[in-house]
Amino acid sequence: MEPLKDRIKILIAFRLLLTLIFLGATVWIHYRELKSALQPALYPFYGIIVIVCLLTIAYSFLLKRVRRLDVFAYFQLFADVSIITMVVFLTGGVESPLLFLYILAIIGGSMLLGRSGGFAVSSISSLSYGLLVDLQFYGLFPWSLAMAPSVEMPNSTTTLYNLFIAITAFFTVALLSGYLAERVRRMETELDAAKVDYERLESLSRNIIENIGSGIMTIDRDGRITSFNRAAERITGLSFEEVYLKGIEEVFPDFREMEGKRSLPRGEMVFRGKGGEELFLGFSISPLKEGGEERGAVIIFQDMTQLKKMEEEARRNDRLRALGELAAGMAHEIRNPLASISGSIQVLKEDLKGLNEEDRHLMDIILTEAERLNNLIADFLVFARPAPKKKGVSLKALAEETLELLCSRRDLKDVKVVKEMEDIRVFVDPEQMRQVFWNLFLNAIEAMDGRGILRVGIRRNGRGGAEITVSDTGKGIKREYGEKIFDPFFTTKDMGIGVGLSVVHRIIEGHNGSITFESKEGEGTTFRITL
Ligand code: ADP
Secondary structure: OOHHHHHHHHHHHHHHHHHHHHHHHHHHHHHHHHOOOOOHHHHHHHHHHHHHHHHHHHHHHHHOOOOOHHHHHHHHHHHHHHHHHHHHHHOOHHHOOOOOHHHHHHHHHHHHHHHHHHHHHHHHHHHHHHHHHHHHHOOOOOOOOOOOOOOOOOOHHHHHHHHHHHHHHHHHHHHHHHHHHHHHHHHHHHHHHHHHHHHHHHHHHHHHHHHOOOEEEEEEOOOEEEEEOHHHHHHHOOOHHHHOOOEHHHHOHHHHHHOOOOOEEEEEEEEEOOOOOEEEEEEEEEEEEEOOEEEEEEEEEEEOHHHHHHHHHHHHHHHHHHHHHHHHHHHHHHHHHHHHHHHHHHHHHHHOOOOOHHHHHHHHHHHHHHHHHHHHHHHHHHHHOOOOOOEEEEHHHHHHHHHHHHHHHOOOOOEEEEEEEOOOEEEEOHHHHHHHHHHHHHHHHHHOOOOEEEEEEEEEOOOOOEEEEEEEOOOOOOHHHHHHHHOOOOOOOOOOOOOHHHHHHHHHHHOOOEEEEEEEOOOEEEEEEEO
């Protein structure tokens, strides 16, 4: 509400009150003397009371409609001065006991319109009062209208003196009240400014909390969630309504280990989303204090899942690189003696014609095992090979060749192979890509125990690259294995070595591609390669 409007309201109320009190008292005094309320001398007073009441009604009505409130205020003040002059005239002019009413009007002017209002009212008051006294002095006073009996006019010096005192008093009051009103107004605006700032600060901090990228939540002393910002909702996929006043351990089970800690600079927890996906959250806890008293805690958290994945990836690559270097050294050292061993055995087998069945079998074992070792070394050499030798080839052709080779080596009569392959030419190392297909197909067939559907997809992806998918209907990969299956020597098979997928990973990485997998235990697995 506008301050001036408020002040005008107060003025309207005060005017009515004072009129009723002063004029009421005057009427009462005269009534006691004259013993009749219907004395003609009292009529003007009744008239003034009625006028003020009517004005009050009119002002209240206009207050809601008037636009220029300052003009409205000036109008009221001048009307007041006119009424006061009338009252002073009626109560004896120079001798009137109600002279001080002018002073009230001047104070009203200052309050309403500041210093200028006060001075305006005191000027008008001086003029009106001066005119009144002059009329009286020159005998032009219409005494018949006044209720006070005709007064003997004092001499000119006294009249001038009275006038001087009154006018000085008017202006002094205007000065003082104007000064005070102005001070009050300045304090009010300062207070208002402070209030606005405070509100803005509050909304600013609320906005910061809502728009910041980190999840922020607060808990009370019993560990129940009391606030949850927008980022927290986005990260966890839970709405504030869903978590409000729930125990923090109910929503974030990992918090149980915190044992009601109220301060922790850094921590990590695993959060399982609604869809079962696992999120790694990095968080910090700080105590929440209000007026020096601990009210709970603030928990700030970020989604570190992507970062964690990248960290793991980097760690795996480091391991693979180290293994590559080792393999490079070892492979050649082992391969040569191995070639001599299997060569010699082959010669021996040919030469020793009289070998019995059992010895022949033993020699075959040596040969197949030597072959296995040789293959293993060939796999390892992939790690050691510096850069792929790329050529423009058809992925479809590579996959078909590998499938054919696989059919010749393995019994695939119970495996239905579904091919959904577009003919896409890509720039890759054909030897390495064959190895990728081989390892993935072999794993798929082993996962299905030689019975099921092997689906091979090759298609263009949106970004001008190729996407290869290899799906099986095998036993699937346990959730807890996760990305570990790409680690060297990770195997779940009795006869497995655990290098197949790490080789695939290494090759795809060497081609700046990526490999991911989706799996459901008991239903099957899909590996997806993007090149
Ligand atoms: P290996 O085949 O010698 O065990 P890999 O590196 O090829 O080594 O595979 C590692 C592990 O990943 C396997 O032991 C197996 O548990 C899992 N795995 C790989 N491919 C599949 C698949 N298609 N279905 C189920 N599990 C798989």
